[in-house]
Amino acid sequence: MATPEFLRTLLTTPGPSGYETPVAKVWREAAAAFADVSADTVGSSVARVSGTAGGPLTAVIGHIDEIGVIVTHIDDDGFLRFEGVGGWDPIILVGQRVTLSTKDGEIDGVIGKKPIHLMKPDDRKNVPELKDLHIDIGAKDGDDARARVRVGDVAVIAGEPVELPNDRVVSRAMDNRLGAFVAFEAARLVAEAGGAPGDVAAVAAVQEETNLVGSRTSVFSLQPDVAIVVDVTFATDQPGVQLGELSRQPFGSGPSITRGSMVHPVVTELLIETAEAESIPYTLSAAGRATGTDADAVHLTRGGIPTAVVSIPLRYMHSPVEMVQLGDVHATAKLIAAFAQRVSADTSFLR
Numbered sequence: 001m002a003t004p005e006f007l008r009t010l011l012t013t014p015g016p017s018g019y020e021t022p023v024a025k026v027w028r029e030a031a032a033a034f035a036d037v038s039a040d041t042v043g044s045s046v047a048r049v050s051g052t053a054g055g056p057l058t059a060v061i062g063h064i065d066e067i068g069v070i071v072t073h074i075d076d077d078g079f080l081r082f083e084g085v086g087g088w089d090p091i092i093l094v095g096q097r098v099t100l101s102t103k104d105g106e107i108d109g110v111i112g113k114k115p116i117h118l119m120k121p122d123d124r125k126n127v128p129e130l131k132d133l134h135i136d137i138g139a140k141d142g143d144d145a146r147a148r149v150r151v152g153d154v155a156v157i158a159g160e161p162v163e164l165p166n167d168r169v170v171s172r173a174m175d176n177r178l179g180a181f182v183a184f185e186a187a188r189l190v191a192e193a194g195g196a197p198g199d200v201a202a203v204a205a206v207q208e209e210t211n212l213v214g215s216r217t218s219v220f221s222l223q224p225d226v227a228i229v230v231d232v233t234f235a236t237d238q239p240g241v242q243l244g245e246l247s248r249q250p251f252g253s254g255p256s257i258t259r260g261s262m263v264h265p266v267v268t269e270l271l272i273e274t275a276e277a278e279s280i281p282y283t284l285s286a287a288g289r290a291t292g293t294d295a296d297a298v299h300l301t302r303g304g305i306p307t308a309v310v311s312i313p314l315r316y317m318h319s320p321v322e323m324v325q326l327g328d329v330h331a332t333a334k335l336i337a338a339f340a341q342r343v344s345a346d347t348s349f350l351r
Contacts, residue, residue: 007329014068014154017209018085019101020065034047035191043206045203049199049200049202051199052196053198055199056225057201058200059218060202061179061215061218061219061229061230063205063214065086065208067087069155071152078140080137082134086210090132095111100153101153159172167325168325169326170321172322174322174324175231178232178312178324179229179231182230182329183202184204185330186333201222215294225349226305228339229310230311231293232317234317235323247283249283252281254332255275256283257272260289261287262289262299263291264306271308271310280338281331312328312329
């Protein structure tokens with residue numbers, strides 16, 4: 001199965017938290033082919049497909065931001081110091097090529113550190129911290145670097161998606177361009193089918209990786225009757241992952257539907273019923289408290305919004321080699337589109 005061209009474009013367009021405008025523009029332009037598209041001052045995007053029978057408004061939310069780094073200091077030798085935008089394991093950044101977004105366009109750089117040959121034996125055993133790393137853009141000195149880059153410019157790891165055997169794709173930004181893609185695709189499938197009983201609003205929310213801002217402001221404005229948050233979760237078929245603290249959700253098992261204290265049981269059960277009626281494979285996961293997704297903000301907005309979480313199994317999260325199985329992505333979109341078509345004016349979310 002080839003990577004959809006739209007998904008590939010989402011994955012290769014930079015957009016760290018707070019700097020999502022380029023990738024949001026890509027999403028909006030594509031969604032305009034089948035939906036009414038709007039944007040807000042925070043940067044989130046909505047693609048709304050009109051309903052046919054007075055049913056509830058369903059919001060399908062995937063955050064479109066990715067993790068990155070932000071320049072905090074430019075020294076007199078021309079090296080850039082930085083901190084993370086979102087959560088990084090610093091060891092992953094060592095030796096990476098990066099693309100910086102500046103006022104004059106994109107420029108290339110590399111993340112460097114002291115060579116192992118110059119480290120003391122005890123230091124070689126230590127895991128590097130962000131403060132031990134720097135970005136080198138090839139500047140001859142500080143003035144040269146400052147003419148090209150400003151404090152506050154952001155960077156993402158450079159690299160194209162790679163297709164592997166067995167329907168698997170590797171890329172940075174899978175977390176969570178996949179969610180934004182699924183929200184888009186679910187709305188597109190509904191539009192293609194002639195609509196659902198109620199309006200369906202796909203939301204590409206911003207700033208999830210830093211503070212859940214985009215989802216909170218979007219649903220406050222939309223006032224949906226029900227919300228499905230789409231994110232990635234940990235695939236359990238890789239070395240080092242222990243079942244017990246995680247539920248079993250390997251590649252090829254379809255979307256993972258979260259059950260737990262915060263998610264709405266009526267919405268969750270309807271998702272399970274839909275998956276079984278449509279013969280869509282799925283797994284269940286559990287969350288005793290927060291889910292670690294935009295749902296944590298969505299469910300308590302205004303007077304409370306019935307909210308569920310549907311996740312896509314992913315390997316190597318928060319790295320430049322995040323891996324997914326495309327069949328799981330398409331199954332997730334299919335499930336949510338079918339859910340929206342089953343929710344009617346008679347559906348009650350009272351508990």
